[in-house]
Amino acid sequence: MSKALVIVDVQNDFVEGGSLAVTGGRDVATRITAHLAAHAGDYTAVVASRDWHDAHGTNDGHFAEPGADPDFVSTWPVHCVSTTEGSDYAPELDTSAVTHHVRKGMGVAAYSAFEGVTDDGATLESLLKDLGVSELDVTGIATDYCVRATVLDARRAGFEVTLLDGMHAGVAAASSAAALAEMTEAGVTV
Template sequence: MNDTSTPRALIVVDVQNDFVEGGSLGVTGGREVARRISAHLAAHAGDYAIVAASRDWHHAGDTNGGHFHAPGEEPDFVTTWPVHCVQGEPGSDYAPELATDAVTHHVVKGMGEPAYSAFEGVTAAGESLGDLLREAEVTDVDVAGIATDYCVRATALDAARAGFRVRLLDGLHAGVAADSSTAALAELAAAGVEVAP
């Protein structure tokens, strides 16, 4: 049942084929996280005024502002990455384990430029995620998805900076590496994000 006294949103970050096992930037545990998010939505979709799902949506045939490694160079996996989540290609699709029937808004980001946070994305109508949440009078934001140490981190930090009460859902995110994920969780907690112990 939706608690209208504290309008809450769920942001599902980048649960895409290229970010789960077998993808060009596959994260271990990604498919399991997709299944768990689907189960969470099956049980709790009614708790949310908005369920927004973000996707990387990069251009084909260019470096997307230096986000993809240049031809003939190796990616550094810090600021340059292998080609991933190209518009219209299978890698950009939601992972099949993610049930999207409860998603109310689809957000795309990184069109020709680096973008990590879902707050850098727009809906099909061109509306920013921040505007969408404010229009719905959302005060509380839950965050889930991939990857803990990159796009989930950036999204949760942006949500906190925008003044929302933010909760990272335990067990519903997967990171690229243990050390950077642990550092991201500490950074989120220091920023006021509720992070499960």
């Protein structure tokens, strides 16, 4: 059985100090780096996803309209605009072991890494299946949004999935607990 690690959206705008900061984000980045230092060789691929939103417009309603407050459900503050510092990986995340980068949300709302594409245009699902991967370890930010969506899409695509303990951070306690329950119900090892 071939296994890959998927690192979801560990970006400057999602860690402390970012425009859509998640408490514990920098600590999660540090823990993922330590995990990679010890276990990178265990994986056929190490994939990192990033939000990569357009600088102009609302990205199909993902960003709140100018002058409007985001609802933090389906509209958000401007974040992870492509090629800006906010879209960069958090400095605590050592990406030297990353074998594939996936960008998502280019002009549209996108939560799951499975909605993104690699630098050469492949979907995450096709990349993993072409590599013979059947199991995924998932880490990243945020437990209750992009990690949840990625994990559920991975299960729908037929992958065995483990959410690595201590290597994800959520926006809010209640929604994170609900997301963990939903993932468990979907057959994810949490």
